Amino acid sequence: MKKLEKLSSIKDLSEAPISNVPSLNQKTGTWRVFRPEIDKDKCIKCSICWRCCPDISIDVDEEGFPIINYDYCKGCGICAHECPKTAIRMEREGK
Amino acid sequence: MKRAGIPTEEFIYSGHTACPGCGAMLVARYLLKVLGKNTIMNIPACCFAAIPGTFPDTCLGIPLLYNAFETTAATASGIEAALKIKGKKEKITVVGFAGDGGTADIGIQALSGAIERGHEIMYVCYDNEAYMNTGMQTSSLTPMGATTTTNPVGKHGGWKTRKKKNMMEIVAAHNIPYAATVNPSYPMDFIKKIEKAKSIKGPSYIHAYSVCPTGWRYQPEIGLEIGRLATETGIFPLYEFENDTYTINYKKKTKQVIEYYKLQGRFRHLPEDFVKEVQRVIDKEWQRLQDKEECSHR
Amino acid sequence: MVKKIMTGDIAAAWGARLSKAEVIAAYPITPQTIIVEKIAQFISDGELKAEYLHMESEHSAMAACIAASHTGARTFTATSSQGLVLMHELLHWASGARIPVVMANVNRALAPPWNVWVEHTDMMSQRDTGWVQFYAESNQEVLDTIIMSYKLCEDKEIQLPVMVGLDAFYLSHTSEIVDIPDQDSVDKFLPQYTPMYPLDIEDPLSIGSLSMPHQWYSEFRYKIQEAMDRVIPKLNQIEEDFYNEFGRRYTGPLELYNTDGAEVVLIVSGAAAGTIKETVDIFRKKGIKVGLIRLRMFRPFPSEELNKALSKASFVGVIDRSFSFGHEGAIFSELKASLYGAKHSPLIKNFILGIGGRDITIDTISRVYDNCFNCLKNNKIDNPVEWVDIKV
Numbered sequence: 001m002k003k004l005e006k007l008s009s010i011k012d013l014s015e016a017p018i019s020n021v022p023s024l025n026q027k028t029g030t031w032r033v034f035r036p037e038i039d040k041d042k043c044i045k046c047s048i049c050w051r052c053c054p055d056i057s058i059d060v061d062e063e064g065f066p067i068i069n070y071d072y073c074k075g076c077g078i079c080a081h082e083c084p085k086t087a088i089r090m091e092r093e094g095k
Numbered sequence: 096m097k098r099a100g101i102p103t104e105e106f107i108y109s110g111h112t113a114c115p116g117c118g119a120m121l122v123a124r125y126l127l128k129v130l131g132k133n134t135i136m137n138i139p140a141c142c143f144a145a146i147p148g149t150f151p152d153t154c155l156g157i158p159l160l161y162n163a164f165e166t167t168a169a170t171a172s173g174i175e176a177a178l179k180i181k182g183k184k185e186k187i188t189v190v191g192f193a194g195d196g197g198t199a200d201i202g203i204q205a206l207s208g209a210i211e212r213g214h215e216i217m218y219v220c221y222d223n224e225a226y227m228n229t230g231m232q233t234s235s236l237t238p239m240g241a242t243t244t245t246n247p248v249g250k251h252g253g254w255k256t257r258k259k260k261n262m263m264e265i266v267a268a269h270n271i272p273y274a275a276t277v278n279p280s281y282p283m284d285f286i287k288k289i290e291k292a293k294s295i296k297g298p299s300y301i302h303a304y305s306v307c308p309t310g311w312r313y314q315p316e317i318g319l320e321i322g323r324l325a326t327e328t329g330i331f332p333l334y335e336f337e338n339d340t341y342t343i344n345y346k347k348k349t350k351q352v353i354e355y356y357k358l359q360g361r362f363r364h365l366p367e368d369f370v371k372e373v374q375r376v377i378d379k380e381w382q383r384l385q386d387k388e389e390c391s392h393r
Numbered sequence: 394m395v396k397k398i399m400t401g402d403i404a405a406a407w408g409a410r411l412s413k414a415e416v417i418a419a420y421p422i423t424p425q426t427i428i429v430e431k432i433a434q435f436i437s438d439g440e441l442k443a444e445y446l447h448m449e450s451e452h453s454a455m456a457a458c459i460a461a462s463h464t465g466a467r468t469f470t471a472t473s474s475q476g477l478v479l480m481h482e483l484l485h486w487a488s489g490a491r492i493p494v495v496m497a498n499v500n501r502a503l504a505p506p507w508n509v510w511v512e513h514t515d516m517m518s519q520r521d522t523g524w525v526q527f528y529a530e531s532n533q534e535v536l537d538t539i540i541m542s543y544k545l546c547e548d549k550e551i552q553l554p555v556m557v558g559l560d561a562f563y564l565s566h567t568s569e570i571v572d573i574p575d576q577d578s579v580d581k582f583l584p585q586y587t588p589m590y591p592l593d594i595e596d597p598l599s600i601g602s603l604s605m606p607h608q609w610y611s612e613f614r615y616k617i618q619e620a621m622d623r624v625i626p627k628l629n630q631i632e633e634d635f636y637n638e639f640g641r642r643y644t645g646p647l648e649l650y651n652t653d654g655a656e657v658v659l660i661v662s663g664a665a666a667g668t669i670k671e672t673v674d675i676f677r678k679k680g681i682k683v684g685l686i687r688l689r690m691f692r693p694f695p696s697e698e699l700n701k702a703l704s705k706a707s708f709v710g711v712i713d714r715s716f717s718f719g720h721e722g723a724i725f726s727e728l729k730a731s732l733y734g735a736k737h738s739p740l741i742k743n744f745i746l747g748i749g750g751r752d753i754t755i756d757t758i759s760r761v762y763d764n765c766f767n768c769l770k771n772n773k774i775d776n777p778v779e780w781v782d783i784k785v
Contacts, residue, residue, distance in 0.1 A: 173460030
């Protein structure tokens with residue numbers, strides 16, 4: 001089914017309320033008060049941070065290091081708290 | 096492919112509107128990692144009904160049907176029956192995903208009927224222990240001692256003193272083929288149980304512990320630590336019920352309930368003697384669970 | 394084509410069977426029980442390939458039907474009275490979701506006090522739910538209308554659920570001769586069901602999510618009315634196709650009986666129309682110009698058709714076999730609204746009859762017609778809303 005984007009009038013709508021546009025267009029990173037910063041020197045590439053992110057905003061690069069997707073990260077801090085090597089620091093946004 | 100012990104593929108998009116640190120999101124994320132693409136999910140009124148976003152956005156990469164509050168298990172039954180009659184049920188998992196209120200209160204009649212009819216559906220209750228979506232009101236799965244917006248602490252107590260309903264026992268009494276408790280703080284155990292539930296040719300019930308920073312009043316970063324304490328204190332034991340047999344998966348009960356309570360604002364008001372009473376109740380229930388395990392394995 | 398003697402309940406079960414309903418989710422309630430029992434028998438005997446769900450309540454039954462329909466199965470259910478009103482939340486859900494479901498409702502009075510006999514309040518009180526509503530007069534009509542309802546509700550321009558009402562006991566448990574169309578002809582008439590927005594793992598959709606005040610909730614609700622506006626023309630088309638295939642003619646939302654030249658016309662829904670037709674014949678033999686309009690479809694309300702049919706009548710007696718407490722009979726209210734501003738405005742009176750299954754006889758109707766003529770003579774309505782036959 002065609003994605004229901006750029007809706008401007010009743011004519012653009014589906015007949016019933018059907019959603020098929022991925023929520024990726026909502027950049028929830030703007031919610032953040034604290035941002036996680038990775039210290040690659042301490043990181044042991046265990047990927048536990050990737051595993052425990054409720055916003056699926058941590059990815060893992062080819063070397064195995066985590067990459068934070070700041071477009072969506074809400075700054076909950078679970079990754080920092082769960083990191084076995086305290087390699088993630090929560091820094092206040094705007095610094 | 097696996098990473099840190101769990102499958103890598105995702106079926107949820109970022110950009111959803113869950114609270115920072117939402118436990119239900121981790122439940123859904125791990126659940127779908129196991130169930131995969133061949134899944135149809137239905138969801139009632141609950142946090143997760145609002146989380147995917149507003150029309151026309153969605154955060155789910157699998158087909159999703161929203162249903163009325165009471166009807167999660169009845170809706171899953173209807174989906175399963177239609178797939179069956181069309182000869183398509185074989186490779187598709189039907190999963191009803193509801194909160195504690197939608198399972199143990201308003202949704203319990205439908206759940207009871209669906210299990211009795213033996214539909215091949217998975218029912219997952221993500222238990223954040225109150226009606227969180229509507230503002231943290233008491234549900235029958237709110238634990239004893241917790242304060243909520245309809246059990247507010249006032250001049251004369253007011254917090255919930257009644258015990259939680261035991262949903263695992265209720266579904267066990269229906270002779271369900273498989274039921275299990277899961278906790279995102281124990282992801283490998285979580286994944287294993289979903290895999291088992293997925294293979295059941297009949298109804299299965301998963302009771303998922305779901306931390307809620309907004310309702311339980313704690314800083315979101317300690318969510319998974321609270322989850323670990325829930326299991327280590329025996330408040331949320333990890334166990335399975337399969338073919339009339341109980342199996343406890345995490346056999347250590349090493350912490351006292353006060354450790355769990357200390358970290359959450361919803362328990363801050365509790366006097367010492369109440370905490371002692373809760374400890375007694377938890378100890379007794381843990382003993383009973385161990386007895387059930389022993390008895391059923393004989 | 395086979396003619397059999399059967400009750401309305403059995404006819405409804407045949408309607409579901411011939412339409413090849415695939416998922417039947419139902420809960421028993423008198424006097425609907427024979428419908429679901431017969432369907433269960435059809436399935437047990439291998440004469441209908443369907444999933445029968447023994448639901449734990451009517452509310453769950455409608456939920457399962459809606460879900461099954463979303464998934465691609467043709468669904469059927471049946472209920473009555475308490476069961477119908479229990480489903481109320483989900484009746485709104487089915488129309489809001491624009492999901493085709495066909496339901497037979499055996500019209501029965503509401504409790505308390507308990508009463509299992511015919512009354513239309515159960516279905517009348519659901520008139521806002523966005524369902525197409527039919528009231529049948531005969532068992533043949535029950536069977537035929539169920540088949541036509543599938544063709545109507547599954548049409549991509551309609552996509553609205555349909556309920557077919559049959560009077561408790563007068564139709565549900567009374568035997569009449571019914572022509573059972575043959576399966577091949579029904580298969581030709583009724584194509585296979587494909588949902589508009591299926592639950593499909595290859596093309597995932599989220600169906601029914603949150604929608605805001607500023608966009609687009611109002612528009613979705615407006616679309617429901619737009620679909621309702623397309624129902625009557627679509628029904629006329631379907632009835633034409635039905636006549637061509639099966640040789641039985643239906644006349645859209647209204648059935649006109651001797652309305653040509655009628656001074657006094659009564660309007661009624663349901664099986665009581667039979668008794669009124671007998672009375673019309675008796676009066677007409679005496680040269681008294683009376684007629685009857687049987688309201689076959691209540692939703693969408695056929696304003697245009699009614700206005701046209703009443704354009705020469707001097708007096709209209711609206712019989713409501715139900716009541717909207719705090720006001721008056723529903724058909725009465727809606728007819729007056731239809732005629733507001735029309736070029737021709739007859740005198741109109743409301744007769745509340747047959748509540749809780751109280752019998753409507755030729756004598757009752759004769760007195761109603763006499764009363765109408767009296768009012769007409771005095772050019773004055775004696776009592777705008779009269780509960781006839783209440784033991785005062």
